Amino acid sequence: MSEHPLPDAGLLALSRDFREALRHSIYLVRRLDADGELSAAQLSTLKMLLDSSEGSAEARGEANGVRVGEIARNLGVKVPSATEQIIKLERAGLVRREADPADSRAVRVKLTAEGHAAVESANTRRNAVMAGILGSLSDAERQALAAAIPVIGKINETLQP
DSSP, X not given: OOSSOOOOHHHHHHHHHHHHHHXXXXXXXXXXXXXXXXXHHXXXXXXXXXXXXSSOHXXXXXXXXXXXXXXXXXHTSOHHHHHHHHHHHHHTTSEEEEEXXXXXXXXXXXXXXXXXXXXXXXXXXXXXXXXXXXXXXXHHHHHHHHHHHHHHHHHHHHTOO
16 A cells, blocks of 8 residues: 555646646746747756855855756756756856865856846846736736745745755
8 A cells, every 4th residue: 555645636636737837837938038049948057046146145155156966956957968058058158167165076057247147138038028928917817826926936945955
């Protein structure tokens, strides 16, 4: 017998529907900046580095950057794929790689000022497109969306390491 009983049918259906909605949302977000210079994967990598640099110096690991393995895990790819993206971003001057001071075998990646500017520019473009989409919703639909955002945030927090 299984240690974890299966959730009820209603919860399984909600899970399926929510997962599918998220999948389609990912496609939408990837198309928001289709004309941008960076790929969706590159922007995701830069955004992850930006997110890791926010907050206090201790929380953001300012002196250390983010390990390549952690970037790969967060992107859901293998280390060689993440490394390939990082090399392209480094050549573009958007990130820099440095040896990990705590482990000479590891590499850490830091966002450059140019990388930060690229993320901000992409966010501005994406937000403008999304605002146009959200503008087509009714007030009630926008309120429902606003109410759902903290719930989605709570779900996302359960996935953090």
